[in-house]
Amino acid sequence: MIKLSHTVAVTALVTMGMFGGAAFADSDSDAARVIVNERQAQVTVVGEASLSSAPDVMRLNVGVEVRRPTAGQAFADARQAAARLTKALLDTGIDAKDLRTNELSLGPEYDNYPKVAGYRAAQGVEAVVRDVESADRVIEAAVAAGEEVRLNGISFEISDGRRLLRAAREAAFKDARARAEQYARLSGRELGQVVRITEENVTPPRPMAYGAGLAADKASISPGQQAVSVNVQVVYALR
Missing domain, CATH: 3.30.70.2970 (Protein of unknown function (DUF541), domain 2)
Incomplete structure (x- = not known):
């Protein structure tokens, strides 16, 4: 009989442009937990994605x-x-x-x-x-x-904020799976099926307001960028 409980602190962060690449970084928040016992083996990970796009x-x-x-x-x-x-x-x-x-x-x-x-x-x-x-x-x-x-x-x-939000969900889930695969490998196991998915801390695109005074200079009439972020917690079974 094997009983092992171990908590590993890691968070996965993805920063992407709408059509850009992805970059990953770790921080000190509790974002992954591996629990192995005689009944089941699971890994719980949190993926984050933040995508930006120019308002239209x-x-x-x-x-x-x-x-x-x-x-x-x-x-x-x-x-x-x-x-x-x-x-x-x-x-x-x-x-x-x-x-x-x-x-x-x-x-x-x-x-x-x-x-x-x-x-x-x-x-x-x-x-x-x-x-x-x-x-x-x-x-x-x-x-x-x-x-x-x-x-x-x-x-x-952004006229179609839902499209950006869907892309952020996909990126967050992809990030979570990559972390889960890493922990499965480190624990000497294989990644199994998804047990549970929980979406949390969703920040939809928000309009960025400017004062009317900015209209005096053409160069200041710029839409800039708006970002949407998603956190997703995914529990995978381990084989």
């Missing part, structure tokens, strides 16, 4: 703002300015379905409350730019629509 969609938050002596004049002028802004965005090739009104406001402004000094009206729109290469051109067209235009910020995202 930009969301532009832009709008118009006017101040006029009367509420009616402020609202009418804001609507006209918003129509010019919408036309400018459509002229860049953005589809009408990718424009969404996200603000519509009208209210008084005061010099000394309750004395009304005038009225402020604003209308905002979110534009989905599906060609990131055209980001500069779209922003310039919006700004050129009039002095009433206000840039409220941009964000980038």
Whole structure:
């Protein structure tokens, strides 16, 4: 009868580009456990994968703002300015379905409350730019629509984040199997079938937001990279 319980500290880390290679590294976290007894032999390993990709969609938050002596004049002028802004965005090739009104406001402004000094009206729109290469051109067209235009910020995202997540799962599982095969060999056994798989610590792609001030410089309009990471714990039988 053989009774052996041994814990080995190791973690497997994979860092890959979307179509790049893989690199492995070890750290000090408890990520592999080999337990052998008279009933069964198993190895438990944890694989990690982190993949990155350049976002392919930009969301532009832009709008118009006017101040006029009367509420009616402020609202009418804001609507006209918003129509010019919408036309400018459509002229860049953005589809009408990718424009969404996200603000519509009208209210008084005061010099000394309750004395009304005038009225402020604003209308905002979110534009989905599906060609990131055209980001500069779209922003310039919006700004050129009039002095009433206000840039409220941009964000980038990956349109098909699930594809990146699936690739990360595959890489994490491949990493876990490689570690299991190593421990099976070190223990003088062969790797058997998978007993259990547990996915944990999944970080999906997240939009990276930037302030509107970045639009002043063309070089700063860059989507950068977004990453997704997956940890998977896999239990294998040993033969």
